[in-house]
Amino acid sequence: MTEIGAERRAAGRKEPDLSTDIGGIRMKNPVMVASGTFGFGPEYADLVEPDRLGGVIVKGISLDPAAGNEPPRLVEVPCGLINSIGLQNPGVEYFVREYMPFLRDCGTTVIVNIWGRSIEEYRLVAIRLSEAGGVDGLELNLSCPNIREGGAAFGTDARLLRQVVTEVRASTDLPLIVKLSPNVPDIGELAVICEQAGADAVSLINTLPAMAVDVETRRPRLGNISGGLSGPAIHPVAVKMVWEATRACALPVIGVGGVSSLADALEFFIVGARAVAVGTATFSNPRCALEIVDGLREYLAGHGLAGMDDLIGTLET
């Protein structure tokens, strides 16, 4: 790394500045890995150097352990997959004890995705994680389609959304990201509510409700009957929603949905996202996020851009 830097300086070119700030969360670069696709931290340690990622967004954590849905929990569809994991996790206490030591030392920004069955549960998880030390931000999952209580109502009902964000805001000093459901008529309106209720950023999108049927057995291909669609198939939907959200409110936006290449990430930045998260693509290429970081550096240098601010929100219409 240093050698490459030295060469560049010698050649009179400045290394572009990839660092970014998401509502008070400093990140060395704007490429993270998305919740639920990178486990609780250590699972990919042999394959991905976490300290080269902009950040790790941990799988959804709840107050009590949750068993999730019955298998099969995953089905591949063209250019995507439908999952019905159902937010399985070992609960916040176990998470803090078993995974935070690794995460504190992993050398990157740590964002913990949280969910609850009630506003009180969201609050208690947020408080516990604020005390844990080493957590750089919380992402409220208000949008998981996979469990009935799993926040989907919070993410689609304006009144509930305002209430949960306000109460969690009052319970923690950690930067608060609200992950929005794509399953709404007007994403901008909900982003504005998050802003008014004290959120520091929004991330979008979560998976889209989806279903697949085995035509031989005529049975659903998921144990839970339906699930959430992710992967390249949803990327254009996500780009549109990120664009709408950045126009509607002043909060920084994290673009999520179908990022599997540099171009996909660039689209999000150009329409206004301050960071992106790679989800499903990690399964096929564990180093996808790292490759995007490298590609982004080259892209900025190649286009004579000094840093992310010269790229973000530069859509020409």
Add this chain to the structure above:
Amino acid sequence: MIYMETCRVEDNRGVGGEYRILVLRSEQIAGSVLPGQFVHVRIPRRNDLVLRRPFSVFRVRNGCMEIFYKVVGAGTRVLAETRRHAALSVLGPLGRAFPDADPDAEPVLVAGGYGAAALYMVAEACRRRGTVLLGGASAGDILLGTEFESLGWRVEVATEDGSLGLKGRVTDLLDALIARRPGEHFEFFACGPEGMLRAVARRAMQKGVRAWLSFDRRMGCGVGACLACVLDVRDEGGRRRRVRVCREGPVFEAGTVVWEEDPGND
């Protein structure tokens, strides 16, 4: 250590019916894989297939790992068309291996269909040679019989249509073997469809035999990150736990598995 290795295809040949052997040049994975572990293969040229495909490592020879696979769908069809010298991205070795065989027990390998591939390295590694029971729908699904024999194992065959060996199921062979040798101290190693695994587990529990079962599950990441591949087991304290087939498995001791819709075991 899990590696992501770019492997060159050295050979990819049909071995009858829908079955094929893929030979991949590999240093890191071939150099460290243990019997029962698997790899996750990225399907080349098809970005619409967003998931890798899991396969057991059949064997390691001459600096190559071999995968014995059945063409069943889109991904394996693309693999079947993959030519020599093509490059494949392979993650592995994944999961936990079969444990070393008990030297005091007579090993019995029970395989359904391509399950035979996952047991071949066990057959190579066992000090003691025992019996391999191969089952399948029909003669074409009986795999690797001569290979097991040349390692010094006794091979018995059952097919559901009776086209080869006993007409019946592989567990009928197991019943006959147990009945023939009442005093014998056995150990079972099994890989195949879940119904077969369950039937093997039931016999093992009835006879007090230790049985190691290798499970198939739909997989996303293959490394423990997505929680797609879960199976319910009991830990030493008898507590029910949901574990990942790709990390804590694919091999589980029969007595620890919680079988669904089976009040007998629950």
